[in-house]
Amino acid sequence: GQSLEQPSEVTAVEGAIVQINCTYQTSGFYGLSWYQQHDGGAPTFLSYNALDGLEETGRFSSFLSRSDSYGYLLLQELQMKDSASYFCAALTGGGNKLTFGTGTQLKVEL
Amino acid sequence: NAGVTQTPKFQVLKTGQSMTLQCAQDMNHEYMSWYRQDPGMGLRLIHYSVGAGITDQGEVPNGYNVSRSTTEDFPLRLLSAAPSQTSVYFCASSGRGVTGQGNEQYFGPGTRLTVT
Numbered sequence: 001g002q003s004l005e006q007p008s009e010v011t012a013v014e015g016a017i018v019q020i021n022c023t024y025q026t027s028g029f030y031g032l033s034w035y036q037q038h039d040g041g042a043p044t045f046l047s048y049n050a051l052d053g054l055e056e057t058g059r060f061s062s063f064l065s066r067s068d069s070y071g072y073l074l075l076q077e078l079q080m081k082d083s084a085s086y087f088c089a090a091l092t093g094g095g096n097k098l099t100f101g102t103g104t105q106l107k108v109e110l
Numbered sequence: 111n112a113g114v115t116q117t118p119k120f121q122v123l124k125t126g127q128s129m130t131l132q133c134a135q136d137m138n139h140e141y142m143s144w145y146r147q148d149p150g151m152g153l154r155l156i157h158y159s160v161g162a163g164i165t166d167q168g169e170v171p172n173g174y175n176v177s178r179s180t181t182e183d184f185p186l187r188l189l190s191a192a193p194s195q196t197s198v199y200f201c202a203s204s205g206r207g208v209t210g211q212g213n214e215q216y217f218g219p220g221t222r223l224t225v226t
Contacts (some may be wrong), residue, residue, distance in 0.1 A: 031213065042217040042219050045216070051218075096166070098153075100145075102152045
């Protein structure tokens with residue numbers, strides 16, 4: 001089966017940098033996506049890595065290493081509004097199926 | 111654009127009842143999908159569709175049916191509700207990506223379903 005592992009909780013202070021790791025075991029892997037979800041809200045897309053390396057989008061960056069079955073999301077200049085759950089998700093099934101990890105709850109403190 | 115819309119927002123069903131959760135998108139996306147999210151867990155794919163008339167099963171399809179007669183609509187039917195189907199249901203859509211269509215998905219606001 002498909003599985004993705006993430007830390008359940010991460011705490012950091014405002015203005016800091018935090019890294020959320022994701023390791024995966026999947027078949028037919030196409031790429032790794034990251035989603036943010038605030039309490040009671042819908043997931044929103046953050047980034048997608050199809051190739052090895054770093055993708056940067058503003059304060060957020062995402063990294064993928066296919067050989068290590070590993071990726072991470074890097075959040076810089078943390079703000080209180082970044083407090084949310086973050087999910088990694090593996091794209092498989094011919095590029096049509098997303099399998100989500102169980103999520104990392106990020107708490108940003110003053 | 112309204113994006114992805116879902117109705118109802120909340121629903122309470124009794125065991126054995128059936129109902130349809132509605133999902134619509136106005137972005138002309140070919141790909142649509144349904145997920146369920148249980149407390150403290152990630153989303154699990156129920157069914158997906160890569161275009162009108164084409165549907166396929168996801169990770170947890172049992173107890174659910176879908177059809178896709180138009181590009182815009184992708185309803186999810188619960189055949190005979192069970193307490194185990196108490197969950198938050200999200201519909202999502204995606205345009206064609208570089209590889210496949212499930213890459214960048216836009217989610218609706220969700221339907222919170224309770225089965226007693």
